[in-house]
Amino acid sequence: MKKILIADHHPVVRKGISCMLDQEGSFEIIAKANNGDELYKYLEKEQPDILIMEIDMPQxxxxxxxxxxxxxxxxxxxxxxxxxxxxxxxxxxxKSGAAGYVPKTASTKLFLKAIRQIAKGGIFLNEELTSTFTKRNVGESSAISRYKKLSSREIEVLNLLSSGKRNKDIANELNINEKTVSTYKTRLLKKLKVDNLADLIHQSRMFQFG
Structure with a gap:
């Protein structure tokens, strides 16, 4: 059973998420945070498997x-x-490390689909969003499709590479050895269809919108 921490400053939202997940039977709500201070306190104390959070909340x-x-x-x-x-x-x-993104305008069905996929180790991004980018730019949409196929660990490595970290730094931060980091880099080059580290970093920065 996956341990869940909910972080949102709206009581109704916290209650709604709890009700949805209680019906699933495979999730345990271990804590609910109302602000940033409570969020970090519960993260340290409870070490949840999954954090469901609003990025626009106090602190x-x-x-x-x-x-x-x-x-x-x-x-x-x-x-x-x-x-x-x-x-x-x-x-x-x-790109900043989230395993999925669901707007509060989404249906219950979509929310549950996202949480199930994330619980299995996948990345969730609504297909409608990919479709939006297809209309805007076909090449960009292809890059998004490739990006969506990356594992959560590959995304973590890519994030650290794009921030200028060396293999040794990445290995220390993720508690893996340098050889494993090199293996991830090779996989990323292949999956994102680029030839060198500079192009890899450039493509990763395509995902910085807003």
């Missing part, structure tokens, strides 16, 4: 908070459940 600095959480608690998978529209924040959030 939280949006995407920067997400990056901080993933740095300090790399094993916790994060689903952003936000009032902000997907086209502004979704890809940027995933």
């Amino acid at each position: 939280i600095s949006g995407i920067n908070a997400l990056r901080s959480i993933k740095t300090q608690f790399p094993e916790t998978r994060v689903l952003i459940f936000s009032i902000h529209p997907e086209e502004i924040y979704a890809l940027r959030a995933i």
